[in-house]
Amino acid sequence: xxxxxxVSQLKVDAATRQLVTASAPKKMSDFDKNALEEAIRIKxxxxxxxxxxTVSSEDAKAVLREGLAMGADKAYWVNDSSLQNVDTWGTAxxxxxxxxxxxxxxxxxxxxxxxxxxxxxxxxxxAEILNVPQITSVGKxxxxxxxxxxxxxxxxxSESVKAxxxxxxxxxxxxxxxxxxxxxxxxxxxxxxxxxxxxxxxNIEQDxxxxxxxxxxxxxxxxxxxxxxxTGESVQExxxxxxxxxxxxxxxxxx
Amino acid sequence: xxxxxGVWVYSEAYDLSLELIGKGRELADKTKTExxxxxxxxxxxxxxxxxxxxxxxxxxxxxxxxxxxFQAEACLGILHDVAVTYHPxxxxxxxxxxxxxxxxxxxxxxxxxxxxxCTRLNIxxxxxxxxxxxxxxxxxxxxxxxxxxxxxxxVPSRAFEKPExxxxxxxxxxxxxxVESPRTQLVExxxxxxxxxxxxxxxxxxxxxxxxxKKDDIAILEDLAKVIGGQVGFSRPLVEDRKWSTDWVxxxxxxxxxxxxxxxxxxxxxxxxxxxxxxxxxVAINKDPEAPIFEIADYGIVGNLYEVxxxxxxxxxKQLQ
Numbered sequence: 001x002x003x004x005x006x007v008s009q010l011k012v013d014a015a016t017r018q019l020v021t022a023s024a025p026k027k028m029s030d031f032d033k034n035a036l037e038e039a040i041r042i043k044x045x046x047x048x049x050x051x052x053x054t055v056s057s058e059d060a061k062a063v064l065r066e067g068l069a070m071g072a073d074k075a076y077w078v079n080d081s082s083l084q085n086v087d088t089w090g091t092a093x094x095x096x097x098x099x100x101x102x103x104x105x106x107x108x109x110x111x112x113x114x115x116x117x118x119x120x121x122x123x124x125x126x127a128e129i130l131n132v133p134q135i136t137s138v139g140k141x142x143x144x145x146x147x148x149x150x151x152x153x154x155x156x157x158s159e160s161v162k163a164x165x166x167x168x169x170x171x172x173x174x175x176x177x178x179x180x181x182x183x184x185x186x187x188x189x190x191x192x193x194x195x196x197x198x199x200x201x202x203n204i205e206q207d208x209x210x211x212x213x214x215x216x217x218x219x220x221x222x223x224x225x226x227x228x229x230x231t232g233e234s235v236q237e238x239x240x241x242x243x244x245x246x247x248x249x250x251x252x253x254x255x
Numbered sequence: 256x257x258x259x260x261g262v263w264v265y266s267e268a269y270d271l272s273l274e275l276i277g278k279g280r281e282l283a284d285k286t287k288t289e290x291x292x293x294x295x296x297x298x299x300x301x302x303x304x305x306x307x308x309x310x311x312x313x314x315x316x317x318x319x320x321x322x323x324x325f326q327a328e329a330c331l332g333i334l335h336d337v338a339v340t341y342h343p344x345x346x347x348x349x350x351x352x353x354x355x356x357x358x359x360x361x362x363x364x365x366x367x368x369x370x371x372x373c374t375r376l377n378i379x380x381x382x383x384x385x386x387x388x389x390x391x392x393x394x395x396x397x398x399x400x401x402x403x404x405x406x407x408x409x410v411p412s413r414a415f416e417k418p419e420x421x422x423x424x425x426x427x428x429x430x431x432x433x434v435e436s437p438r439t440q441l442v443e444x445x446x447x448x449x450x451x452x453x454x455x456x457x458x459x460x461x462x463x464x465x466x467x468x469k470k471d472d473i474a475i476l477e478d479l480a481k482v483i484g485g486q487v488g489f490s491r492p493l494v495e496d497r498k499w500s501t502d503w504v505x506x507x508x509x510x511x512x513x514x515x516x517x518x519x520x521x522x523x524x525x526x527x528x529x530x531x532x533x534x535x536x537x538v539a540i541n542k543d544p545e546a547p548i549f550e551i552a553d554y555g556i557v558g559n560l561y562e563v564x565x566x567x568x569x570x571x572x573k574q575l576q
Contacts, residue, residue: 007392007525019395088359089368116391118506119371124356125363133438136356149442154352155268155412155453160442173495173507212368216385216398225537226553238556239566242538243574245554251515251536252483252574 001036001052001067003060004029004115012220019218028063031111033070035171037178039109040071042143049073051102055094057083061194068189069181075194076102082199082206090209092125097202099130107148108168112137123170133163139174259344259404262286264311265293265334266349267325269302270417273309275347275410277418278376280310285378288344289313293337293430295330297323300427307425309418317430324441325353327360332435334361343405345384347376350409358409369407370399374414374533384408393506393529413455413512454504459485460513460534462504464527465492466520466541466560470499475561476519479568482575483515490521505530517567519560523548540564 006027011020039050051074052067054060064075078094086094099105108127113120120136127134140151149162150169181189199206230245232238246252262283264275276292283290292311294303296318303314317333337343338361348358350372362369373386383400386408390397454460461480463473476487488511494503504511505527512533519540521527528551531537539552540563549555556563 005391007394010391010394012394019391021391087368089363089366092363113507118390118392120355121359121362121369121371124359128360128363134356134360135439137352152352157444157446159444161439162442163439210402212362212366212401212403213370213399214402216379216400218390218395218397220395221532223551225551227549227555228553229549229555229557231557235558235562235566236570238558239563239570240573242554242556242567243570246515246536246538246571247574249536249553252571 001032001054001063002029002111002114003027003054003056003058003063004117007116017219017222019220026058026060026063027115028066029111029115031113031115031171031173033111033178034173034175035109035111035169036067036070036072037176038141038171039107040179041176042107042141043071046143048106051076053095053098053102054078055083055086055091055098057081057086064194065186065189066181068192068194069186070179071181071185072192074192076197077194078197078199078202080199083209085211086209087211087213088119088121088125089212092122092129093209094199094202094204095122095126096129097204098197099126101197101202106165107143108132108166109141110168110170112170112172120170123168127168130166130168133167134170135161135163135167136170138169138171141169141171141175259342261289261291261341261343262345262347263291263293263337263341263343264347265295265330266351266354267295267330268349268351268354268412271349271351271354271410271412272306273417274412274415275349276306276309276311278410278415279347280418282345282347282376282378282384283312286344286382291315291341291343293317293334295322295333297321303427305420307427308420308423310421310423312425314425314427315430316427317432319432319434321434326434326437327353327357327439328435328437330357331360331364333430333432335364336432337430338365338405346405346407348407348409350411355409358407362407365405365407366403367405367407368401368403369409370401371409372411373408374411376408376410376415389506389529393525393532411510413510454486454488454502454509454511457486457488457511458514459483460488460504460511460515461485461517461519461564462488462490462521462531463493463519464490464521467493470497472561473499475564479517479564479571482568482571485513485515490527518548518552519564521548522546523551540567 110123135150137152138150266272370386375387488504491503506529516534517538539548
């Protein structure tokens, strides 16, 4: 479960094209919320225990509490200042070590991508490190005995795929509509446990998770559009003006 | 000091693999190295020979009857073998729904870095490979480079041009490999019913957003699309909230780059804009003069789409006659 920057509230410094990320509001990455919702639905049917795993060098308590209020039983959080420059390699490595330390599990559910960086790499990397089957781009999950059956959407087809558990599933936004916790659930969640670990608690050497990639810069795109507003006395006149402009642009014309 | 060399490309999607060859050729020439392609499948010798004509110096072929359809573990095993045997400097892997997780897994198996969904790739003045990708929900482009090798990059479809077939020469090499056994079992595969060309390929797109009142009104957009020989697209709310379609245009949906994109009743949130940014000309029709879509449009009309779109259809018909 990632604490992500709420990209819809991100501001850009027009002069430098830099993003104002430091003061940007944070929230639970929306795909991860779908993953947690799905876990809760599976638990409602089949029982079991749900734990959430979060890797963040920043204060992620509010997001962890929200997960607990939705229905997770326990939250694990690796909070370590040396995670600041971690990339997908390191994040997945730490998550995999967390999974190992928490013990036995049946199913790992994660978001297909995160709201802010939108890489879609951490889930598959994690499954690879844990050496468990993985199914990505999942819009529907069913647990059948010791196996999980998932429907995934590809560019040109949809697939139904079965994997023996333990397995990892990464879900898309379409899978469900996450619940909004009631006041009662929020109050109940305040008694649930948040376990905080450092890298040392997981016996992870700093070197092991050193970033494989390096950000050169992050800049808002230049939008060089003409921004010509077409006006006129009547809809017909406006439409004619636009049609002529499109012909002049060379995008519309007789072949 | 690096022993890693060569630009290596792989995609299970043939068209995308050609686009990777086009870009890979450019990167290989700039860094004075070889361009190698990997082909995995059944009876793929013909394809392998074609990849040379498109620009590959060497094509490594894993040809086996069991590889008729894409298998994640088999591909992963083969790519991993290649990495361990030949020490590529750079991998370009097609960023499809199957290709991206494959790249991610390969990267972790090799303790390597991966930059996903690069829409631009260049060698900078320091000789580093720099990938550019959309991030923060379309609010920014991040330029990222590597600290370690191999460097694994995934590239979405249509980010780069498909090269011309030339009389380039090279060699095909048969890979010796063992098929890694699958970890998942395919229960059923249903091809998506698409009568039209895929929207990524469309040259003309008329898209609808929340300004449309009801599903039947899509017909208005279809009429306009028909006149210009285009396709209809949707913004995310029409798919997620109203379930009018299964696919939307936007960063998290289909990224498009038509000659002409006509947005009808689309407000233009950054998520949508990030998916249409590469369009040649963007037209916006919206009744709200404050709609952000006008900020990124070439031509804007403030008005009721139910009046403007049919009028535009007639006006374009006249121009095309």
